[in-house]
Amino acid sequence: MTRLDLVIVGAGPAGLRASVEAAAVGLSVMLVDEGREPGGQVYRGSESGAFAGTAKLGSDYAAGAVLAAAFRASGVEALFGATVIQIEREADGSFCVSVATGHDKAVVVRARAVIAATGAQERPFPIDGWTLPGVMTAGAAQTMLKADGVVPDGPVVLAGTGPLLYLLAAQYGALGVAIDTLLDTAAPGNWRRALPHVPGFLTSRYAFKGLGLLGKALAATRIIRGVEAVSAIGDTRLSAVTYRKGATERTIPAHVLLLHHGVVPQINLTWSTGAQHRWNAARLAFEPVRDASGKTDVPGLFIAGDSGGIGGAQAAEAEGALAAFGVLRMLRGTAGDDDPIEGRWRHRLAVSLRGRAFLDALYAPRQSHLSPPDDVIVCRCEEVTAGDIRKAVRRGAMGPNQVKAFTRAGMGPCQSRMCGLTTVAIIAEETGLSPGDIGHMRLRAPVKPVTVAQIASLSEADERRTTESPSATRPRK
Amino acid sequence: MSLAPERSGNDCDVAVIGGGVVGLSLAYGLAKTGLAVTILDEGDIAHRASRGNFGLVWVQGKGLDNPDYARWSLASARAWPFFAAEIEAATDTALSYEQRGGLMASLTEDDLDTRCNDLRRLHNRGQDCADFERLDAGGMKRLLPAIGPDVVGGTFCPHDGHVNALRLFNALHAAAASLGAIYRPNATVEAIDRLPDGFSITGATGEIRAGKVVLAAGLGNARLGPMVGIHAPVRPQRGQILVTEKLAHFLDYPLGTIRQTDEGGVMIGDSKEEVGFDNGTRHDVLAGIAANAIRIFPLLAQAQVVRSWGALRVMTPDGYPIYERSVTHPGAYLVTCHSGVTLAAVHASHVAGMIGSGDWLPDLTPFAAGRFADVPSPG
Amino acid sequence: MFRRLVEPAGHVTVTIDGRPFSVAAGETLSTALLLAGFAGLRRSARLGRERGPFCGMGVCFDCLVTIDGAANRQACLVRVRDGMAVQTGTRLPALADTVPE
Ligand SMILES: Cc1cc2nc3c(=O)[nH]c(=O)nc-3n(C[C@H](O)[C@H](O)[C@H](O)COP(=O)(O)OP(=O)(O)OC[C@H]3O[C@@H](n4cnc5c(N)ncnc54)[C@H](O)[C@@H]3O)c2cc1C
Numbered sequence: 035m036t037r038l039d040l041v042i043v044g045a046g047p048a049g050l051r052a053s054v055e056a057a058a059v060g061l062s063v064m065l066v067d068e069g070r071e072p073g074g075q076v077y078r079g080s081e082s083g084a085f086a087g088t089a090k091l092g093s094d095y096a097a098g099a100v101l102a103a104a105f106r107a108s109g110v111e112a113l114f115g116a117t118v119i120q121i122e123r124e125a126d127g128s129f130c131v132s133v134a135t136g137h138d139k140a141v142v143v144r145a146r147a148v149i150a151a152t153g154a155q156e157r158p159f160p161i162d163g164w165t166l167p168g169v170m171t172a173g174a175a176q177t178m179l180k181a182d183g184v185v186p187d188g189p190v191v192l193a194g195t196g197p198l199l200y201l202l203a204a205q206y207g208a209l210g211v212a213i214d215t216l217l218d219t220a221a222p223g224n225w226r227r228a229l230p231h232v233p234g235f236l237t238s239r240y241a242f243k244g245l246g247l248l249g250k251a252l253a254a255t256r257i258i259r260g261v262e263a264v265s266a267i268g269d270t271r272l273s274a275v276t277y278r279k280g281a282t283e284r285t286i287p288a289h290v291l292l293l294h295h296g297v298v299p300q301i302n303l304t305w306s307t308g309a310q311h312r313w314n315a316a317r318l319a320f321e322p323v324r325d326a327s328g329k330t331d332v333p334g335l336f337i338a339g340d341s342g343g344i345g346g347a348q349a350a351e352a353e354g355a356l357a358a359f360g361v362l363r364m365l366r367g368t369a370g371d372d373d374p375i376e377g378r379w380r381h382r383l384a385v386s387l388r389g390r391a392f393l394d395a396l397y398a399p400r401q402s403h404l405s406p407p408d409d410v411i412v413c414r415c416e417e418v419t420a421g422d423i424r425k426a427v428r429r430g431a432m433g434p435n436q437v438k439a440f441t442r443a444g445m446g447p448c449q450s451r452m453c454g455l456t457t458v459a460i461i462a463e464e465t466g467l468s469p470g471d472i473g474h475m476r477l478r479a480p481v482k483p484v485t486v487a488q489i490a491s492l493s494e495a496d497e498r499r500t501t502e503s504p505s506a507t508r509p510r511k
Numbered sequence: 512m513s514l515a516p517e518r519s520g521n522d523c524d525v526a527v528i529g530g531g532v533v534g535l536s537l538a539y540g541l542a543k544t545g546l547a548v549t550i551l552d553e554g555d556i557a558h559r560a561s562r563g564n565f566g567l568v569w570v571q572g573k574g575l576d577n578p579d580y581a582r583w584s585l586a587s588a589r590a591w592p593f594f595a596a597e598i599e600a601a602t603d604t605a606l607s608y609e610q611r612g613g614l615m616a617s618l619t620e621d622d623l624d625t626r627c628n629d630l631r632r633l634h635n636r637g638q639d640c641a642d643f644e645r646l647d648a649g650g651m652k653r654l655l656p657a658i659g660p661d662v663v664g665g666t667f668c669p670h671d672g673h674v675n676a677l678r679l680f681n682a683l684h685a686a687a688a689s690l691g692a693i694y695r696p697n698a699t700v701e702a703i704d705r706l707p708d709g710f711s712i713t714g715a716t717g718e719i720r721a722g723k724v725v726l727a728a729g730l731g732n733a734r735l736g737p738m739v740g741i742h743a744p745v746r747p748q749r750g751q752i753l754v755t756e757k758l759a760h761f762l763d764y765p766l767g768t769i770r771q772t773d774e775g776g777v778m779i780g781d782s783k784e785e786v787g788f789d790n791g792t793r794h795d796v797l798a799g800i801a802a803n804a805i806r807i808f809p810l811l812a813q814a815q816v817v818r819s820w821g822a823l824r825v826m827t828p829d830g831y832p833i834y835e836r837s838v839t840h841p842g843a844y845l846v847t848c849h850s851g852v853t854l855a856a857v858h859a860s861h862v863a864g865m866i867g868s869g870d871w872l873p874d875l876t877p878f879a880a881g882r883f884a885d886v887p888s889p890g
Numbered sequence: 891m892f893r894r895l896v897e898p899a900g901h902v903t904v905t906i907d908g909r910p911f912s913v914a915a916g917e918t919l920s921t922a923l924l925l926a927g928f929a930g931l932r933r934s935a936r937l938g939r940e941r942g943p944f945c946g947m948g949v950c951f952d953c954l955v956t957i958d959g960a961a962n963r964q965a966c967l968v969r970v971r972d973g974m975a976v977q978t979g980t981r982l983p984a985l986a987d988t989v990p991e
């Protein structure tokens with residue numbers, strides 16, 4: 035039976051760099067991404083987006099084009115527009131990766147190792163009215179900007195916390211797009227909690243970039259800090275935003291409200307493999323447990339980039355390289371990291387992670403925004419409110435799986451991506467347990483919805499694949 | 512701090528171990544007779560078939576070579592409308608229980624002949640057994656307009672029905688609670704000891720004392736049974752299930768392996784695999800389930816699957832339930848079965864009544880655990 | 891609600907709820923729909939409330955539309971093609987016996 039050395043899931047900086055390095059050392063590699071071209075979230079549209087080949091979105095964004103070109107030159111076979119729906123580990127220790135490719139097609143790819151580089155998603159920011167059309171995430175708006183060169187029109191309000199909120203404001207500012215109001219909802223004590231991390235921050239690239247960024251955003255926008263509550267008002271679409279700060283409550287007209295609550299690892303795929311995950315209390319997120327090369331407790335499974343813990347694009351790229359070396363070491367049975375290239379990536383990773391702790395503390399969301407009031411919808415798909423979840427907990431559902439069975443929260447097409455963390459936060463608040471002890475809802479295949487026909491085609495695809503030989507890759511020069 | 516009271520008085524009249532559909536049905540029924548009931552359950556992560564089942568109240572093909580089981584299933588199906596109405600009234604929950612009959616679809620004439628012969632054999636035993644009807648392709652099409660051309664015919668049984676399984680699970684919790692039953696999660700039981708006036712049950716959350724104890728712990732009964740002198744060698748059997756997004760209503764009747772819930776999602780199942788305690792999913796098994804579903808309803812090909820899971824059935828060596836009262840530990844009972852939804856109605860009424868009163872009626876004698884005396888404990 | 895900042899290289903025609911629209915070639919479908927004035931794209935499955943694109947990256951499943959007969963596709967993960975037929979407004983999709991390709 036033929037099989038590849040390595041399947042890489044995700045074509046962001048982590049997956050692209052892993053592909054380039056793995057191909058350079060002679061591994062047979064396939065890269066899979068549900069997007070249409072290399073780039074992932076941060077470098078979305080680097081090849082063919084509205085700002086491809088320009089510096090209008092900043093030099094960081096321009097780096098994406100360079101990486102995408104290196105990837106194209108590596109000769110790694112890539113499946114774009116393809117979604118990995120299941121990774122199974124076989125009795126012989128190899129992996130069977132199920133990939134949905136077209137409306138009714140799927141393929142099965144077999145490999146000796148897998149690098150999951152599925153990136154991050156935005157942390158849900160459940161507020162009253164957040165399901166109204168016109169309310170979107172800051173990430174969505176940024177994606178529209180990068181991919182299509184489209185920006186909000188009419189009164190725009192940004193609300194929440196996190197570097198991306200300010201980055202977006204700065205990018206809009208640089209392009210002359212007016213933002214009416216930025217409602218900063220970060221917890222009031224954040225500055226104090228962030229102070230111990232200042233030395234690390236000052237030696238980081240964020241210090242320079244971050245301050246410039248804030249300056250630009252500040253100049254163009256009305257910023258209201260210490261906002262305690264935000265709600266979206268409208269009938270069939272957004273018409274206004276209400277916010278509260280202390281005793282004052284104001285309603286401002288808005289056509290577009292962009293919410294942001296930081297980013298967290300996208301764990302649906304990694305969790306479904308059975309790899310161990312743990313709660314990161316500083317980042318308020320579940321993260322897979324991995325070593326310095328991204329190796330998990332599932333032998334042969336490596337995790338790189340933001341899906342292993344938020345580190346940003348530069349860190350993701352370095353982790354991608356390190357994971358590729360880790361895979362090589364595992365497959366060749368060699369020990370130690372004697373490769374000087376690997377050492378350089380390790381150094382780059384350390385540098386790019388500097389300042390992260392400061393940002394985590396500075397932009398931490400408020401507890402009351404993680405666990406919203408009773409009438410706020412938490413699970414958008416099944417329209418389950420925070421109150422429904424609290425009621426279930428009070429009736430004895432002490433964990434997210436039982437809450438799911440009681441309320442249907444997490445059973446819709448988004449597969450708990452939009453409600454999982456909030457559900458855990460509510461249970462934690464109700465029971466006094468830590469999210470780490472509570473755990474997340476079990477995440478299973480298919481990690482994205484696929485058609486019955488696609489699932490049906492998996493067995494046939496399996497047989498087809500095993501009789502074909504994978505494309506050869508270049509040996510190291 | 513006061514001293515612990517003398518061993519007078521238990522914490523409750525009956526402790527039910529297990530918070531799945533079986534335990535909850537019994538707890539509800541026991542509470543209804545006026546007893547003080549405590550339900551001891553495991554935590555959030557547990558083998559709890561009640562969260563993963565198919566929601567059929569099913570008679571067709573049950574007990575093909577065991578008329579006692581066939582009759583028992585039918586009795587429960589007949590009691591279900593009353594049971595459902597009672598639970599709905601007690602909890603203000605719509606269970607979406609429907610009993611308009613259910614179908615099995617055959618893709619080959621051979622399969623159809625075999626199925627009909629089996630059902631006829633059972634029916635001809637003359638006792639109170641389920642009716643059924645053989646349908647040709649045209650007959651199937653009339654009841655199920657979306658049926659595909661590969662289906663050559665099928666069987667219809669008027670007693671079959673289905674229910675929203677999760678709402679049943681939820682409502683049983685609420686119904687038991689409304690009668691004063693106490694639910695204790697994270698209370699995995701480790702030991703059961705006899706006391707002069709009942710039992711001491713210890714586990715993760717300490718000790719509780721109960722006059723009677725009912726073991727309804729699903730797969731856990733294999734381990735707990737011997738603590739009260741009952742040998743219940745149950746083993747896991749995995750079933751994998753796919754669920755689609757919510758779709759506009761197109762299915763008026765449940766099939767044994769495909770049904771549309773009141774909310775619109777279509778459940779497609781289920782495999783029968785002997786894989787121990789592995790409740791994962793396998794792409795090749797899911798592929799087979801999906802391919803079969805498309806042959807029966809071609810339009811399902813384009814429906815999106817939003818979830819899949821593996822759940823572990825609680826299987827006895829012969830597939831039939833165990834109802835047992837302990838000889839060595841009077842006051843201890845064990846109940847286990849794999850069709851806990853179908854049998855919920857008789858569990859809540861007959862079985863709970865017998866446990867409450869202590870009068871073991873002959874209905875249950877065919878299901879005594881003694882029939883497995885020679886079967887070693889699994890694992 | 892939204893406007894275009896960068897002039898597209900070319901245009902294609904898609905039909906939305908039976909009406910033709912000229913949109914930027916290669917554009918993300920959810921973007922094209924927003925620019926065409928469709929804020930709400932569907933109704934939520936349980937309560938029947940208006941929903942539109944939210945996360946823009948394939949996570950939330952609120953941008954579901956029927957594309958060339960295939961129900962419940964994520965508009966934010968699809969690019970427009972000339973001649974694409976898009977249907978908004980479904981609550982629970984009905985399955986057709988035959989779905990074009
Ligand atoms: C909305 C958003 C906006 C952001 N904007 C910025 C920014 O402007 N600047 C900045 O510095 N950082 C930004 N970040 C953070 C930045 O995206 C990350 O630091 C960086 O992209 C991490 O790289 P990665 O390779 O780990 O993941 P990503 O770039 O996210 O790449 C992961 C890839 O995996 C694919 N994928 C996931 N699951 C599957 C599957 N099952 N099958 C197939 N493919 C799959 C995805 O399509 C994606 O292409 C943003 C994050 C988000 C979520």
Ligand code: FES
Binds near residue numbers: 942945948949
């Ligand atoms: S906008 Fe969230 S999935 Fe498309």
